Amino acid sequence: MLIHGGTIIDPASGIQARGDILVKDGRIESIELGQSLERAADQIIDAEGCLVTPGLIDPHVHLREPSEGQQHRETIAVGSAAALAGGFTTVCSMPNTLPPPDSAERVGALLERGRLAGNARVFPVACGTIGRAGESPTDVASLIQAGACGISDDGDGIADDDVMDAVLEQVARADTCFMQHCQDPSMTPDAAMNAGTLAVKLGLGGWPREAETSMIERDVRLNERHGAKYHAQHLSCAESVDAIANARQAGQPVTAEASPHHLLLTEEACRDYDSVFKVNPPLRTSADIEAIKSGIARGTITILATDQAPHPPQAKQTDFASAAFGMVSIECALPLYRKALIDDGVIDWSRLIAMMTIEPAALVGLEHLGRLTRGGVADLTIIDPDLEWTISAEDFLTTGRNCPFEGWTVTGRAITTIVGGEARWSLQGDSRLTLATGH
Structure with missing residues (x-):
């Protein structure tokens, strides 16, 4: 998996810069700042205009x-x-x-x-x-x-x-x-x-x-x-x-x-x-x-x-x-x-x-999580900071509908959630997420 073109924010290392992240076998194989990683990947995620953060x-x-x-x-x-x-x-x-x-x-x-x-x-x-x-x-x-x-x-x-x-x-x-x-x-x-x-x-x-x-x-x-x-x-x-x-x-x-x-x-x-x-x-x-x-x-x-x-x-x-x-x-x-x-x-x-x-x-003693490091666990969140949307509890995955923010219009949203190198959730209908697979 290649995450391309996002602004990487990793508070643990102080990184806040545009770059690419290559993920392999559930781990972060490389992080390249300021330029693209020209690597073959089974999945490419276009993170242009997005924030790429630790999970x-x-x-x-x-x-x-x-x-x-x-x-x-x-x-x-x-x-x-x-x-x-x-x-x-x-x-x-x-x-x-x-x-x-x-x-x-x-x-x-x-x-x-x-x-x-x-x-x-x-x-x-x-x-x-x-x-x-x-x-x-x-x-x-x-x-x-x-x-x-x-x-x-x-x-x-x-x-x-x-x-x-x-x-x-x-x-x-x-x-x-x-x-x-x-x-x-x-x-x-x-x-x-x-x-x-x-x-x-x-x-x-x-x-x-x-x-x-x-x-x-x-x-x-x-x-x-x-x-x-x-x-x-x-x-x-x-x-x-x-x-x-x-x-x-x-x-x-x-x-x-x-x-x-x-x-x-x-x-x-x-x-x-x-x-x-x-x-x-x-x-x-x-x-x-x-x-x-x-x-x-x-x-x-x-x-x-x-x-x-x-x-x-x-x-x-x-x-x-x-x-x-x-x-x-x-x-x-x-x-x-x-x-x-x-x-x-x-x-x-x-x-x-x-x-x-x-x-x-x-x-909670999980210091191996919450950070982006070469060789580290590939848990990542990709965020569109400018995406405007309206909160509707009916669209939630939780069974609870007791949301006090129902109907609020808010800005910013996670659009892809990656756990152990696997994109386990992505915002339905967001065409930017996968540019190519299997190449």
């Missing part, structure tokens, strides 16, 4: 399998195919499944299901506590040895101080990462949206920002004696950005992520009781959006993650207070990040790609 990585995706006794139609195969359509070559699956991955056997089964699906690479994040119940720590070392890429009880935070302390100790010893769903449940009974005057007016339970920030501050305090890699998921408020900044300035190995909805939507979207806008943590204020953007600009927040959370229609088509939390955006995340961060002048394309490649790869 995108999403470290926070809900694939919903296994789902014993649940109504979910999403599977590892479906969810990993949806990831390809968004330009993602690798996803990290969250552990809030039934049963949850709290044993080496269950982690191994998830890895095998991902391999058999043959779409984006799937790496499971395993449970921090047995049964994801928050009461007894799992055997972290055995979970990592079985192939888990990190540890989390996502869907819930670990509220008990002693349990969290024990989990962090194991995470540090195993040299892996802990991803915290930052929510103190004692502060969020019956909470449905951001706490404030709008929640009171709508008669909905309010979700205080302290529920998020206090858990981050507690975890940072506990982690002072362990030094574990600690990652705060889906930051939603200004105070949490400050808490992460303080921890990083103190030298703690702390990272954080931002999601599309917390960069583009506010609590005002909930005014009409449309449950598609119900998410955990909740949409907050425009001031919080600006704080998150500032955190990205300053390097406090280093990772972008969708928190892809598909639900069947019946879980969302009910009253706001009773509806399930969660949104889908993995198939349109790239242009949404562009809109929020590049078009607003917060960061440039190179930094955006870094936050979707080398940064998440480093978090």
Whole structure:
């Protein structure tokens, strides 16, 4: 395979230049900058006018399998195919499944299901506590040895101080990462949206920002004696950005992520009781959006993650207070990040790609991915940065239709997603992709 004429962006090496990439046997054989590679190839992809980047990585995706006794139609195969359509070559699956991955056997089964699906690479994040119940720590070392890429009880935070302390100790010893769903449940009974005057007016339970920030501050305090890699998921408020900044300035190995909805939507979207806008943590204020953007600009927040959370229609088509939390955006995340961060002048394309490649790869110990190197794994994403299109959930591969960006016109799209040297997804009807085959 020859990828010809695109602008190659590889944050790991600092490359941002026009060039060609030759792929052979699943590996990058050569990268030529500034001139064409005159080589025979079984497939030539015309990337003229496009960006050619390392395969995108999403470290926070809900694939919903296994789902014993649940109504979910999403599977590892479906969810990993949806990831390809968004330009993602690798996803990290969250552990809030039934049963949850709290044993080496269950982690191994998830890895095998991902391999058999043959779409984006799937790496499971395993449970921090047995049964994801928050009461007894799992055997972290055995979970990592079985192939888990990190540890989390996502869907819930670990509220008990002693349990969290024990989990962090194991995470540090195993040299892996802990991803915290930052929510103190004692502060969020019956909470449905951001706490404030709008929640009171709508008669909905309010979700205080302290529920998020206090858990981050507690975890940072506990982690002072362990030094574990600690990652705060889906930051939603200004105070949490400050808490992460303080921890990083103190030298703690702390990272954080931002999601599309917390960069583009506010609590005002909930005014009409449309449950598609119900998410955990909740949409907050425009001031919080600006704080998150500032955190990205300053390097406090280093990772972008969708928190892809598909639900069947019946879980969302009910009253706001009773509806399930969660949104889908993995198939349109790239242009949404562009809109929020590049078009607003917060960061440039190179930094955006870094936050979707080398940064998440480093978090979950997949440093061989997320970069373009000679002899390296040929996971690549080809992006048309100027392609304008309208988001329609009906066109998504995911079974979830709970997309809060329905009808938005956006710019930029992944048009080809390559995993292990194989073009596993391309935008239907895009005639630029394959110039020739078998010559």
